[in-house]
Amino acid sequence: MKHKGLEESNIxxxxxxxxxxxxxxxxxxxxxxxxxxxxxxxxxxMFIESNIGDSGLFPGTSSMENTxxxxxxxxxxxxxxxxxxxxxxxESNIQALRSIKNISDSTNPNIIxxxxxxxxxxxxxxxxxxxxxxxxxxxxxxxxxxxxxxxxDHNTIALVGIAGTTEFGQIDPxxxxxxxxxxxxxxxxxxxxxxxxVIPFLDKKYIFDFLVPGVTSISLDPHKMGFSTxxxxxxxxxxxxxxxxxxxxxxxxxxxxxYSLTGTRTGATVAATFAVxxxxxxxxxxKYVEYCMYLTNKLISGAHKIQIYPLIDxxxxxxxxxxxxxxxxxxxxxxxxxxxxxxxxxxxxxRIILMPHITENDVEHFLIDLEKTVEYLK
Ligand code: 0PR
Numbered sequence: 402m403k404h405k406g407l408e409e410s411n412i413x414x415x416x417x418x419x420x421x422x423x424x425x426x427x428x429x430x431x432x433x434x435x436x437x438x439x440x441x442x443x444x445x446x447m448f449i450e451s452n453i454g455d456s457g458l459f460p461g462t463s464s465m466e467n468t469x470x471x472x473x474x475x476x477x478x479x480x481x482x483x484x485x486x487x488x489x490x491x492e493s494n495i496q497a498l499r500s501i502k503n504i505s506d507s508t509n510p511n512i513i514x515x516x517x518x519x520x521x522x523x524x525x526x527x528x529x530x531x532x533x534x535x536x537x538x539x540x541x542x543x544x545x546x547x548x549x550x551x552x553x554d555h556n557t558i559a560l561v562g563i564a565g566t567t568e569f570g571q572i573d574p575x576x577x578x579x580x581x582x583x584x585x586x587x588x589x590x591x592x593x594x595x596x597x598x599v600i601p602f603l604d605k606k607y608i609f610d611f612l613v614p615g616v617t618s619i620s621l622d623p624h625k626m627g628f629s630t631x632x633x634x635x636x637x638x639x640x641x642x643x644x645x646x647x648x649x650x651x652x653x654x655x656x657x658x659x660y661s662l663t664g665t666r667t668g669a670t671v672a673a674t675f676a677v678x679x680x681x682x683x684x685x686x687x688k689y690v691e692y693c694m695y696l697t698n699k700l701i702s703g704a705h706k707i708q709i710y711p712l713i714d715x716x717x718x719x720x721x722x723x724x725x726x727x728x729x730x731x732x733x734x735x736x737x738x739x740x741x742x743x744x745x746x747x748x749x750x751x752r753i754i755l756m757p758h759i760t761e762n763d764v765e766h767f768l769i770d771l772e773k774t775v776e777y778l779k
Contacts, residue, residue: 424741426756426758428738428739428740428741428763429741429758430740430741430742430753430754430755430759430763430767431741431742431743431752431753431754432741432754432756433567433595433625433626433754433756434624434625434631434756435625435626435628435756435757435758436757436758437624437628437629437630437631437673437677438628438629438677438680438681440676440677440680441628441629441630441673441674441676441677442630442673443676444669444672444673444675444676444677445630445669445670445672445673446669447672448462448668448669448671448672448673449669451667451668451669451671451672452665452666452667452668453466453666453667453668453671454654454659454661454663454664454665454666455654455655455656455665456655456656457654457655457656458655459668462668462671462672463668465668465671465672465675466485466486466668466671466675468675469486469623469635469671469674469675469678470482470483470484470485470486470635470637472678473597473621473635473637473678474611474637476601476683477597477601477610477611477619477621477637478610478611478612479610479611479637479639481640482611482637482638482639482640483637483638483640483641483643483644484635484636484637484638484644485635485636485644485660485661486623486633486634486635486666486670486671486674487620487632487633487634487635487636487661487662488632488633488634488662488663489594489622489624489631489632489633489634490519490521490592490594490595490620490622490625490634491519491521491524491634492634492636492662492663493594493620493621493622493634493635493636494519494521494522494525494590494592494594494620495521495524495525495528495529495662496636496647496660496661496662497590497618497620497636497638497643498512498525498529498531498559498590499529499647499662500618500638500643500644500646500647501558501559501588501590501617501618501643502529502531502558503646503647504588504642504643504646505558505559505588507556507558509532509556510531510532510556510557510558511531511532511533511534511554511556511557511558512531512532512533512534512557512558512559512560512561513534513535513536513549513552513553513557513559513560513561514533514534514535514536514560514561515535515536515538515543515544515561515562515563515566515573516535516536516537516538516544516747517538517542517544517563517566517567517568517569517571518533518535518561518563518566518592519563519567519592519594522561531558532556534552534557536548536549536552541571541713542566542569542571542712542713543571543572543573543574544562544563544573544574544578546574546577546578546581549578549581550581553581553585553587557585557587558587558588559582559587559588559589559590559617560578560581560582560587560588560589560590561589561590561591561592562574562575562578562589562590562591562592562609563591563592563593563596564591564592564593564596564597564600564607564609564610564619565593565594565595565596565597565599565600565716565717565719566719567595568719568721568745568746568752569712569713569719569721569745570595570596570715570716570717570718570719570720570721571713571716572596572600572607572609572716575589575591575608575609575613575616576608576613578615579613579614579615579616580615581615582615583614583615588617588618589613589615589616589617590617590618590619590620591609591610591616591618591619591620592620593609593610593619593620593621594620594621594622594625594634595622595625595626595717595719596609596621596717597619597620597621597622597626597627597635598621598622598623598625598626598627598686599626599690599693599717599718600717601683601686602683602686602687602689602690602691603690603694603717604691604694605716607716611637611639616639617638617639617643618636618637618638618639618643619636619637620634620635620636620637621634621635621637622634622635623635623670623673623674623677623678624670626686626689626690626693626756627674627677627678628677628681628689628757629670629673629674629677630669630670630673631670632667632670633670633671633673633674635674644660645660647660647661648660689757690718692757693717693718693755693756693757693759694717694718694755696718696755696759696761696764697715697717697718697720697755699761699764700720700753700755700764700767700768701715701720703764703765703768704720704722704768704771706768707768707771707772707775709722709723709724709771709775710722710723711723712745712748712750718754718755718756719752719753719754719755720752720753720754720755721745721750721751721752721753722750722751722753723748723750724750724751724775725775725778725779726778727744727749727750727751728744728749729778730751730771730774730775730778731743731744731751733774733777733778734770734771734774737770737774738770738774740767740770753767
């Protein structure tokens with residue numbers, strides 16, 4: 402740090418320069434985030450200094466958090482769910498498993514997650530000292546129930562199901578996982594970080610939430626398909642016991658205890674999430690999901706025309722395309738045409754997320770560039 406500070410205009414100039422080299426969202430088909438809704442940005446800025454880590458100083462912000470938790474609990478079919486606004490899917494998953502570990506009395510606990518689980522579960526293994534057993538997938542890239550059953554032993558404390566897998570956008574068979582969990586007296590955490598703001602608004606109905614009796618917790622992220630600002634996630638628990646098991650006393654704060662992972666906790670994303678939920682309502686979210694699914698279907702039918710086929714019929718706005726030399730295709734698309742796509746791990750395919758910042762025109766141009774790329778790399 403220099404001894405003397407700079408003038409504001411110089412700082413703004415610097416910031417503009419830095420912002421210019423960020424890619425942002427233009428031609429970005431690899432991200433599960435999108436531009437926050439303008440109302441979320443407004444709310445975020447209004448509450449930029451709010452810290453609900455010391456919630457007694459910010460009762461207004463705190464009441465917005467309660468409203469968000471109640472609204473999302475209702476959306477996921479449990480009027481009595483408990484939870485809080487986290488920094489995203491990783492924190493939500495950590496907290497769900499931390500609570501489960503605290504409740505269970507195993508000295509050497511393990512959990513069973515699908516092979517398709519997000520890498521946040523590898524962090525959980527390391528942080529919480531829980532063994533992570535990975536169940537294989539079936540040919541539609543859902544978790545294979547036989548594999549799950551085989552992995553259960555007397556140290557297993559929980560199963561994890563994914564509603565909207567990071568790579569395939571697939572939904573695990575949550576009702577069957579619930580039956581296995583109940584039969585074996587295991588907790589069942591659902592990672593709906595991506596799918597939580599998609600599945601309830603799809604035309605086709607999938608049962609993945611608290612309606613399923615064995616489901617004990619669900620993560621869903623307002624900063625993905627929820628149009629809120631980063632960092633906002635939500636963890637919901639079926640009942641209060643789970644939250645109680647995360648409680649830490651905070652003797653010198655305005656509140657007696659905390660159950661969040663972080664201490665100081667921004668209220669800005671709480672306000673942003675509150676505002677965008679109020680603004681869009683279920684109707685607004687349904688329209689966005691309908692738009693993303695329209696783009697998804699447009700991409701799939703365009704791909705068919707150039708003899709490129711999806712690995713699975715897309716369930717949500719995640720498309721996995723089978724191409725030869727996927728890494729080279731990805732690199733060429735970026736270097737030659739400026740498109741950002743990613744690659745799935747197993748099998749290696751192109752992964753494309755049709756987020757609301759993508760336009761119809763983008764999809765058309767992408768298909769043209771994809772055809773030229775595949776032709777060039779033949
Ligand atoms: N669970 C699932 C199913 C996820 O897809 C993700 C993130 C997480 C948990 C973790 O959420 P946080 O990253 O909020 O902690 N999925 C995306 C991914 O890893 C996140 C992402 C978003 C990555 C934007 C890149 C990007 O540009 O692919």
